[in-house]
Amino acid sequence: MTAQHVVLVTAATGNVGPHAVAHLLEAGARVRALVLPDDPNAGRLPDGVEICHGDLGDPDSLDAALEGVDGVFLMWPFFSLPVDTAPAVLKKIEATARRVAFVSSVGVHIGLEPVDNNCHAYIEQLLERTTLEWTFLRTTGFHCNAMGFVQQIRTGDVVRYPYGAATRTSVHEADLAAVGAKALTSAGHAHKKYLVTGPEELSQAAQLRIIGEVTGRELSWQDIEHGAARQAMVDSGWPPSYADGALDYFATLTKEPEVGSNVVEEVTGKPARTFRSWALEHADAFR
Template identity: 50%
Template sequence: MPQRILVTAATGTVGREVVAQLREAGAEVRALTRGPAAFPPGVDTAHGDLSVPDSLSGALQDVSTVFLVWPFASIDGLAAVLTLIAENAGRVVYLSSAAVRDHERQAEQLIEESGLEWTVLRPHAFAANALRWSEQIRGNGVVREAYGQASMSLVHERDIAAVAVHALTREGHAGARYELTGPRSLSQAEQVRILGEKAEHPVHWEEASPQEARLQMLARGWPPEVADEVLHAQAAMTARPGPITKTVEQVTGAPARTFESWAAEHTKAFRATG
């Protein structure tokens, strides 16, 4: 097992799970944060900011492996960060995405050229993305968006973390690109129904036009290019559901968790108010 593992974005959806599962596996963990944060007992905390490479020097001391999340829409500064990592560590596990957007593809290439042993994780849509519906579901029990029949295989953040932990702590994952999904495809309307069932609060889908949905996204602060990308992908998945892979089970030995299990764990976020 590596000497010490640095987890970037340690308070994020996946990063927090990676920290917890590494501790459960008995690994020495250092969590990188930009401010105060609570972690499981035994986790070493280091303060730093990926956008300021010089701030990472202390965090990288005595680290042999890094779980890297690059939370920016460009690779500006990544080369400097990778140089620092390579001066201290020998292995990096990078959280990319199945969309492999331009900056993610460029990041993957920089990592390949860094001299580090690398593994890339390419998850499809997160089950946690369903949290965007929580306010509508808690309120009137109606989710009004576009492309209710867009089908995708949602992946639980714990499964992404479990694959990451295997790649961080075990041999045999160098040079791998792991495409991660859940065990079955569900339409958005089906996801909403399941969330309501688990929260014991009837919920139904109300179809909106793509134009209306786009305005809603912009009102919530989504960049226009991101809103357009999401709607384009959803339109495609109404005709052709997103793929299903067996990668989680192949890497971890355990079947991928279902969306139903994720929904059952997060009922508090969707229970009706009042």
């Protein structure tokens, strides 16, 4: 009989975390969710998970959560937490765990995200310097990023957003979680840099059309100009260098579609879910 995996999931109440918890439980692991002490969303995590309070910004607060773990499903909340404590957090993880699945970005895969942007490439570099069996999940945008349209769709028929013609290969957040869960609970994924994408190329405007079809609405796209979009992103809390990176990338995707892969199916044995299937699952949110 093989020993039961004990896995800690960080950013557990975000978009990917609850799916990661569910897939790990399904794989038979004992699962801990790292949750900030006052997180109101902890109650939404699947039954069977152990809630551990801790803060990635305070490495010593992670000791109890990390005790006895052999795997970490690592996500860094870049928008709310700088990476200053990442070296100390990884040292703690290295002292106890063997495997880490790190949610990185397509930006690293295509060489667009430099290490000194203090984002995914920086943490990849830190992990490469450890003795851990890391797996990088270099993901494209999530299907659930379309939740960013909810407010406009609920109050009108026009969505104003930058680069409607940007063609992406977005991935269902649950499929990304499934790849990470496999990497942490089965052999053969050490030191792999997986490009994790959805199964199709769709422009942002085409995603909006699909949301319209599944909700019975006629929705239209209106581009916001680059400079105005940048200002709005910075005003809403995006670090300026992240906003520039995202918008410059979207601009390139109006000329050439985003890269794609078959990693979801290759690793999980199940086809990656389409954007339409995601929109059907979440149609009520847009009503």
